[in-house]
Structures are given as C-alpha cells and as structure tokens.
Amino acid sequence: MRLDGKLLVTFCVVAQELHFGRAAQRLCISQPPLSQQIKRLEKLVGTPLFERTTRSVSLTPAGAVMFHRASRLCADMQEMLQLTRQSAQGLHGSLRVGLAPSAGYSPVVQALQAYRRQHPQIALSLHEMNSVHMPAALRARELDAAVMRPFAAHADIDTQCVHREALGLVACHDDLVGGARISLAQVAQSPLIGYEADHSPYFRQLLDDLFQQAGLAPRIVQESRLPTILTLVEAGVGRAIVPWSLARLHADTLKFIPVDELAPRPASLVMATLRGNANPALANFVATLLAHPGTQAQE
Structure with missing residues (x-):
C-alpha cells in the first residue's frame, strides 16, 4: 500500500472533525469504508493515529505529528492544483514583452497597465529593445510578444496593429x-x-x-x-x-x-508573436491590448 494524496486528505478531515460520522459526511462516503481507510493508513505508518472510545476520538501523539505535516502537504497540494489550472487558463505564470523605445510614449502603456490590473498573478516583464532585434528574440523564446514598429513579413511571426497615430x-x-x-x-x-x-x-x-x-x-x-x-x-x-x-x-x-x-x-505599432507559442497567458494579453480603448487607431 502506498501513501497517496487522497489518503492524506481523508486523514486530515478525520483529524479536523475528530468524529468519524461527520468526517464521512464531508468526504461523501459511508462510515465503514472511512474507518477501513484509517486502519490501512495506521498499518502503513506502523502506529495508531487516533485514540477511539465509545464517546470520543482524539489524536495520538504520533497522529498529532502526522496531522501537522499532512495539513501542510494537503494545503500545498491544493495550491499546486489551483495554480496549475490557473496557468492552463492563462491566469497565472509569466509573460515577457519587448517594447520599442517609442512605444513607451504611446497609449500602449495604458493597455499594459490595464493588463497588470486584470491579471495580477501574471509576472509581466517588459524589455526595451530595438524593433530590428525583436523577431530574433521571439524565435529564441526570449520574448513572448513584441510591441514594435512594422517589419518585413516573416512566415513564422504573426503581427496585429495595436496603434496608429499622426x-x-x-x-x-x-x-x-x-x-x-x-x-x-x-x-x-x-x-x-x-x-x-x-x-x-x-x-x-x-x-x-x-x-x-x-x-x-x-x-x-x-x-x-x-x-x-x-x-x-x-x-x-x-x-x-x-x-x-x-x-x-x-x-x-x-x-x-x-x-x-x-x-x-500614420505611424503604426504592431504586436508580434511567434506562431505556435504555447504560453497560455499570451491569448489574454493579446485580447487585452486589442480591446483597450487607448490602442485604437488615432489618425
């Protein structure tokens, strides 16, 4: 028998409730299978984890030690699952964006601020860079996106205009x-x-x-x-x-x-991305910049 996350969660619920009936209700199982799982866990650990009487349930000293550690493990596991799901949805992670020097004076900056407010769990790093060097940086995966001046077409790089001005x-x-x-x-x-x-x-x-x-x-x-x-x-x-x-x-x-x-x-600014970039945060970033009122074309 191996110690897995599900068994740890079961143990922590019983340790929190100190009542097998209430713990079974929280876990949506009947009480006999719950008691069997705890017995299997105690056999695996090699010592009793609970003291049971007809009127009460309490942790043994060994059980208290295990509960302290298991609680942290279960919390870490839940956080891991949450962050993994958020990362897959583009709500957590990191994004590296190149900015042409002149882009820093345009309304694109307000769009970047809006993205930061809407996605606080994304570590957005901005890198000032000459537009000439950005296609190579995209291919080298040094950048996820580049806000730059237009350049000659590349088959592997997609561009969308994000700002025009006089x-x-x-x-x-x-x-x-x-x-x-x-x-x-x-x-x-x-x-x-x-x-x-x-x-x-x-x-x-x-x-x-x-x-x-x-x-x-x-x-x-x-x-x-x-x-x-x-x-x-x-x-x-x-x-x-x-x-x-x-x-x-x-x-x-x-x-x-x-x-x-x-x-x-008018002069244009485009957002360039490498075709096939799998960073989940990229889609939300592109959508935010394109939808922001400040990046609408100004003739």
Missing part, C-alpha cells in the same frame, strides 16, 4: 517655421534630422517613400534614432518628422506642426 514636423518653440500647418514641400526645404537605416528601417523607409512619391529631395543634415532625434531638435541641429505622442512629451521646448501630406500615412 506624423508631423517637430521644431523648437523659437523656430520661425510655418504656421498652424505646413506642406511637405516646405518640410523638404528645411534642415532635417533623418532616421538611421540600420536602427530605424521603418521610419527611414516611410519617409523615403513619402518624399519620393511627392518628387521631393529632403535636406538631411544628420541621421539618428528616437528618442535621440528629439534631443537633436532641441539642440537646434534641425527639424524632424516624428509621431505625435513623442512630440507632446517635449511640449515645453518643442512644437508639433501637422503636415498636410502626412495625414493619410
């Missing part, structure tokens, strides 16, 4: 450029800070296409990446085309000017 020209407050709005032709004549192709391919390609389609050649004076580009604008190096969410964080030193031709071409 692009515009950002300049110092004391810059005399334009008025309430400005044209792309006027922007092209400005000293511009462009995007590095190796670190910011999405924005680089986006702006290259815009100027090329308009038949314009921008005057790029320096190339960099976000958020460093904003520092260069503040230093007077030039102006830049950036997402609105970044410009508003520097409202005390920078001004954001809408550009007519940029309205139909």
